[in-house]
Amino acid sequence: MFSTAVKPKPFVKWAGGKRQIAHILIENMPTHYNKYIEPFIGGGALFFELLPEKAIINDINKELINAYIVIKNSPEELIKSLKKHKNEKEYYYKIRALDPEKLNPIERASRFIFLNKTCFNGLYRENSKGQFNVPFGRYKKPKILDEENIKAVSNFLNSIELQIFNTDYREVIKLAKRGDLVYLDPPYHPSSQTANFTKYTKYDFSEKDQIELAENFKQLDKKGCYVILTNSDTPLIRELYRNYNITPIITNRAINSKAHRRKNTATELVIKNY
Numbered sequence: 536m537f538s539t540a541v542k543p544k545p546f547v548k549w550a551g552g553k554r555q556i557a558h559i560l561i562e563n564m565p566t567h568y569n570k571y572i573e574p575f576i577g578g579g580a581l582f583f584e585l586l587p588e589k590a591i592i593n594d595i596n597k598e599l600i601n602a603y604i605v606i607k608n609s610p611e612e613l614i615k616s617l618k619k620h621k622n623e624k625e626y627y628y629k630i631r632a633l634d635p636e637k638l639n640p641i642e643r644a645s646r647f648i649f650l651n652k653t654c655f656n657g658l659y660r661e662n663s664k665g666q667f668n669v670p671f672g673r674y675k676k677p678k679i680l681d682e683e684n685i686k687a688v689s690n691f692l693n694s695i696e697l698q699i700f701n702t703d704y705r706e707v708i709k710l711a712k713r714g715d716l717v718y719l720d721p722p723y724h725p726s727s728q729t730a731n732f733t734k735y736t737k738y739d740f741s742e743k744d745q746i747e748l749a750e751n752f753k754q755l756d757k758k759g760c761y762v763i764l765t766n767s768d769t770p771l772i773r774e775l776y777r778n779y780n781i782t783p784i785i786t787n788r789a790i791n792s793k794a795h796r797r798k799n800t801a802t803e804l805v806i807k808n809y
């Protein structure tokens with residue numbers, strides 16, 4: 536079993552991150568399961584809370600998955616590179632303008648973590664060309680390097696049986712077998728046209744995708760997997776999962792385009808097939 540003095544935690548701030556409700560999700564986990572599969576890993580709040588011994592993690596975001604792989608394989612080099620950054624506006628825009636495809640994986644992960652820690656609101660957003668386009672955040676003392684946590688995450692990722700993918704979630708759920716636990720945390724179904732942040736990358740998650748995801752939930756259920764999903768409380772989501780176990784929970788939505796609404800509470804749904 537995994538053990539280290541420091542418990543790992545998400546190494547980036549992520550829109551829709553589940554740290555706040557991780558304890559509620561943990562209470563909703565089955566007591567026994569085989570592999571833990573998280574096809575929309577994001578910052579991995581639940582993954583780092585649960586610390587499973589066998590896991591598959593995935594996200595469509597290339598920068599994010601590269602960072603997981605670099606932390607796993609080259610934590611020392613990454614730490615060295617993160618030490619070089621400066622929390623200055625001009626420097627920020629210089630780093631933002633770099634084409635990540637042209638960087639080596641370590642510089643690429645370092646750029647990604649630096650931008651995440653110093654950008655406005657700490658959110659990852661790309662334009663239609665797939666370029667990160669968030670302005671400088673003007674934070675006084677952002678923690679660009681959390682050395683202890685990078686080491687803790689690296690130790691953990693190396694201590695378990697782990698597969699990491701950077702693909703569409705549909706590819707990853709094909710790997711799920713009877714007895715595995717699949718946690719689905721897709722981009723939210725927006726409760727109004729503009730209210731919620733759902734665009735993480737140039738790939739949008741549309742209403743059609745939500746409907747298809749519910750179909751895939753059903754297939755995983757039929758296969759004999761434990762399936763747990765979180766999404767916003769909207770009529771569509773309630774309708775799509777009406778045959779399953781739905782529990783509403785109240786959360787503070789962290790990311791909202793309007794600053795004064797940032798602390799508003801919202802209801803989310805925890806949906807389970809068990």
Ligand SMILES: C[S@@+](CC[C@H](N)C(=O)[O-])C[C@H]1O[C@@H](n2cnc3c(N)ncnc32)[C@H](O)[C@@H]1O
Pocket residue numbers: 549550551552553554574575576577578579580581593594595596702703704705720721722723735736738739740
């Ligand atoms: C709500 S977030 C997950 C947040 C995560 N649970 C956490 O605690 O940080 C949804 C994630 O799905 C990813 N995503 C969007 N479309 C996807 C797709 N088709 N396949 C896989 N991942 C996708 C996004 O990049 C984003 O990281």
